[in-house]
Amino acid sequence: MLRVLVRKELLDNLLNLRFITLCVVSIVLIFSSIVVLTGLHNEDVRDYHNRLNTQDAFIDQYGHSNRISWMSSLFREPSRYRPLVLGIDRDAAQENFVNNPVPALLSKLDLVAIVSIIMSLVAIVLSHNSIAGEREDGLLKLMLSNPVSRSTIVLGKFIGGVITLAIPFSLGVLLGLAYISIDAEVQLQGTDFGVFGLLLVLSYIYMTAFYGLGLLFSARSRTSSAAVLKSLFAWVVLVLVLPNVSPFLAAQMYSIPSRAKIDRELNKIESDDRDEIFRKRVQQLFQTTFSDLTLIRSMTKPDLQKKLTDDAAFRERFALYQKANDDLVREVNREQRRIADAIRESFHNQSHRQEVFATVLASLSPLSNFVFAATDAADVGLDSDAEWESQASAYHRVFGDYVELRYREEKHKNPAFTSNDYLDLRARPRFQFQQMPLSARIERILVPAGILMVFNLLFFAGAFVSFLRYDVR
């Protein structure tokens, strides 16, 4: 019996104009979004390689230990899933002065946005009249006069409707994926298909939840127009209100200092305070160990040069002083960096806690769970961002140590070597971002996907119970 009902729902939907329009629209929308984003992605990838190669060639040719930080920024390779999932969009070009402002103004529409905002709306549009509408037409009375149980009817409607929804969506996505796979610049690997599969499954679960929601309100309304409005209201709350309010609420309940303030404080510790402390220590040095050298502070440069060439004992003493001075610079730098690192760490921990809090609040909405799961599956989500930051700062330390080591080696070979001389860094360690393996990603998305399933069950159970008690007259 269930099969007959599912078939009836399917045929009902497939043969009308509504379905055909829906099909065309979702295919056009999804396909166009994938084409647009693939184009932008290819451009980003070219830019990324250009940036990387330019910088590499640069260090090889012009490396010197002074100002090395200007030419050793790390760039993140654009994720290969960007045609589908933009995730936390770290658009490197947005930090340039000459940039194209249009993408920042008209937000880009990726598959995640299409599914989470538009397809959920489509699901409601499809399901809102499946019970209330049939009551209005009198079909429901007719159907129940046959020996069919109510649970079979509601199950049949649910399954038939979900399949109707899945067909145009899958067609659009498959066409898009076909476009990606024939695009010469994107080379797909085995794991990519795993990720695409995950994204599809997550999208189905999410859309099904909204189909269930529409069915629930349809079974709780007398007319289909009342049903569509109730579900629309729920849609606005779940899709637009909850996810956006949660970070704000989290920031209200767990407030942390602003980034600008912290940056200013760090800057003070690492430059103004440092210089002040350094001055004081040098003063001390002259008062204690090098009290005999106090007079050099008032000497002019030519006088000092003259004394250095004339007086051998003084020269030796001066070299000692210079060494002590150098040690002092390094020591003060180290101390201040330690203080600054502690502040950085505590700020980092605070903002992390705030973020976790916001994530938990946002989990009340299916949209947030879907977005978290989809971005994590493509490894462009919050965790992946944190991972990138930590790997990048680890590399910066390694690279800094390497530059210092090379500098000392050169200095050892040639005492006249300065930080402004060419330093051969061609054997430097290279940065390679280690992405999380697919299995670990699947593990991470289990929680949001599980919550999505709970929403699914809740909405469907609600629809089921409401329909059992529905007055069909």
Next chain:
Amino acid sequence: MIWPIARKEILENLLSYRFFILTGLLALLMVVAVIVGYGDFLQRLENYEVLRPPPNSPVIIIEPTPTSILAEGLEANLTRLHEVSFLGIQIQRNQQSVNRIFALFAVPDMLFIIKVVLALIAVLFSFDAIAFEKEQGTLKLLLSNGIRRHSLILGKLFGRFALVFAPFAVLFLLALLAISLLPAVAVTGTFWLKNFITLLVACVYTLLFTAIGTFVSSMVHRSSTSMVIGLTFWLLFVFIIPNFGTLLAKTLSGVPTSDRIEMEGRLSTIQAIYERIQREKESRDGSEGRRMIQQIRESTLRLVELYQPKMNSLTRLTKSIVRCSPSGAMHFLITDVASTGLYEEARMKDAVVQYVNRNFGRINQLEQGSPDTFLYTRSSLSEVLAETAFIDILVVFFYAAFFIGAAYVRFLVYDPR
């Protein structure tokens, strides 16, 4: 005869469920929009207070504007910190928000509510205007009562339009009042004037989407079909055309990405520094530093000057393509009026480049004296209207007129049986 029909439409719907739910929905969204917009505004204000430079220093940051609470637009880009040195213009990384979750969701500001939600509500309020009466058989009854078709269609159109727009207008004004009472917002006359224009545009925009719904409703004979077709128009105008237009413009114009320019600039800068160091080993008369700075100035600033017009032409092309959609035109219009749009962005960049050209010598001690303080006032309303916004107004009005006409003509030949 139009008025009785409109009155009937309003009364019929005013008491309905639909009206209450949609009003509640708009109210809820507006509360969220004001809360989130104000939160962002406060954060930018705090940033501005912390980073604001002392006078005569080559640092550029402009004050956030309270109109950005309603239409955020490019405000995040506009209020960034620009530092000017011999390296050119450097932008500090976006300080906007610590909370990265914001980056994952689309923030629903007032512009979003108008562009996406209000348009959707207008379609949902009008898709059944004709087709449903036909399904019920009441259309035949109505027409047998000596009501002229043209008054029936216009009455329906304006009645339903009023039902959507009236609650929106009331809520919008309440939201404005709430914003003007917030502590950090200094409200001026322009603020009200700008938002009055936004309200006016929202009015025409609502009328436009009501007309689309009515037009579709008088095309087909079943209300469920008309709903889907109405939603298709909504998707096309609100999402598909603006989204596709961006790429189309980029492909057509062939402007290289800004990244390439930035990289080239950096390359020539470090090269200049390196050459200076090499040359200073031979002679040390202090002229090398000046030469280096001149060299950097010529290479980096010229790149900006050459590239910026190209970027501007790309923006213009994108604008023309996206204007094929009334929603796109309205997006440009409202952000431009709120001084957070593309026009303001280009204007501010021009001002920065001019400032740098004027002061480069003084900033880098090539000339005597200290640099000017960067002063910038956002564009005035009349300037925006004259320079760019009138085209967008024309586009929105044209579409509104077109769909009203189409609905009218369609209904005159409609078969009510």
